[in-house]
Amino acid sequence: MTTTSSPVTTRQGVLELAQVSRWYGNVVAVNDVTMTIGPGVTGLLGPNGAGKSTLLHMMAGFLAPSSGTATLDGRRIWHTHEIYRQIGLVPEKEAVYGFLTGWQFVLSSARLHGLPSPADAARRALDLVEMTDASGRRIETYSKGMRQRVKVAAALVHDPQVLLLDEPFNGMDPRQRLHLMDLVRRMGEEGRTILFSSHILEEVERVAHHIEVLVAGRHAASGDYREIRRRMADRPHMFRVRSSDDRRLAAALIGDPSSSAVSLTEQGVEVQVTDYARFTALLPRMARDLAVHLWQVSPTDEDLESVFSYLISGSTR
C-alpha cells in the first residue's frame, strides 16, 4: 500500500446540498434542491426516474452539480478523494468483481482504505452482515441479496460516519430485507448519518426517522414519516364503484359530505373522495341499506406517480 493521507478528525457527518441542480443537455435531472442530512437514518423517497440516484451520486462525489454545492461537514465533496474516509457507498448497480470471493472483496476494501488491521476489519464487517459463512465463495455464485450484503460490508469496513445506499433493499428476500433494515436502523441509532433511496414508502417508513421526497427532480416534501404518510392519505382520492344499481348508489353518495363529486359513467360510478376514512366506512353500509350489491370498488389514482404529484402540488415550494 502506498496510499498516504492526513488523518481526518471525527466530525458530525452532515451532508448539505445548497441549491443543487444537475442537467444533462436540455434534461434537468435534479432541480434546485436544498437539503441537510444529519445523523440518523434518512430515506430519500421518490418514484423511478425522480433523480434519486443523481442526487446520491452528487453526495457521493461521483457527479458534479451543474450548479449549487454539495458538501460534507462544510467540505466540498466533488474532487475530494479524502472524503471517502468518512463516506461509505453502496451503489445500486449489482456489479461487483465476480472473480473475487466475498472475503477477498471486503479485505481489498479494507486495504484500499489503508486500515491498520485490514483482516480484522473485514472479518467484523462480514460478520455484521451475516456473510461470514459464505465469504469463501466467489461473488459470482452469490444471490442478489448476498451481493448486496457483501457490498454493504465493503462499504462499512472502515466504520464510516456517513453511509449512502442506493435502493439497498431491491432484490432482497424478505428475511434479508428485514435483517438489513435492522442493521441500517441500528447504525442510525449509533449516530451515523445514513441516507438511502427507495421508491417504496413502506420501506422508507420502517427504517427512516426522516424522509425527503423527490419528484421529477424537485424536492417535494420533507418531514418525518408520519407527516408524509398523513399528507399522502389526506389527499383527494378517486374511486370507481361498480354495483347492481349504479344510479341509486350515485344519488346516495352525492348526498354525503365525504365526496365532492360523483359522476355516472359506463364503467360505473366515479367518486371524488375528500374524506377517505368516512367514505371507506360509509360505502358498504350505504350499499347494504340500499340493497345494492357492490361488484367492484377500486381506487383509480393509487399509483405512486399520482401520489407524488399530489405531494408536489401540495408542497409550499
Added chain:
Amino acid sequence: MNTVVADITYRAMLGRKRIWLLVLLPVALVALAALLRLVNGQDEQTAVLLMKSFAIGTMLPLLGLIAGTGVIAPEIEDGTIIHLLAKPISRPVIAVTKFVVAASLVAVLAAVSTYVAAYLLAGSESGIATGFTLGALFGGVAYAAVFLLLGVLTRHAVAVGVIYALVWEGVVGGYVPGARKFSIQQWAQSLADQVSSSPFFSTEVTLGFAVPAMVIVTIGAVVWTGQRLRSLSLTGDD
C-alpha cells in the same frame, strides 16, 4: 502505484477466458514463425517482414488495445470501478497502477513472443531478434498508455481503438510519409533499426525523434488518464 488495485486488475485480466485473448496473437506469431522456419528454413528477409508487418504492425497495437482498454473500460462500463474510486486514493495513483498492469502485460507478451519468433527465423543474425524485441517492449508500453487513455475517454474505446490501429497506424502511418513520424509503430521500428544491422530493413524516423516522442506520449496519456478519472461521472439508472 497501489498494490491492491494492481492485484485486482491482474486477476481481472488473467482470470479465465480473458487470458486467451491476450495470448492468442503472441502464440499465433510464434506458430507462424515456426511454420515459416519449417518450410523455408532460416531466412533473414522473411524474419524482418514478419516482424514488421505482424509483430510490430499487427500484434503490438492489438495487444495494446486489449490490455490498455481491458484494464479499465469494462470496469467503467459495469460500474465496478466504484469499488476503487470510492476510496481515499488519489485518482492519478489509480491511473498509474492501471497503466503499469497494462504495460507489463503487453511488454512481456509482445517482447517474449517477438524474440522467440525472430530467433526461430533469423537466429541471432544482424541483431534482428534483439532489435525487434526492444521495439516491441517500448512500443507496447506506449500503446498501453494510449489505449488506457482511450478507455477513460470514450465508452466505445475498442471500436475507436481498432479504427486507430488499423487506419492510422496501418494505412496512414504505413503509406503517408509525413504521418509516419507520428506513429507508435514507426517509433518501435526505429528502435529495432538502431540495434539491428540488417540490410533488409531501414526506417525513416530517427531515434532522436522516436524516443522522446514515445516518452512524451506515454507520460502524457497516463497523466491525462489520471485527470479524466478525477472527473469521472457515474450516473445511476434514473
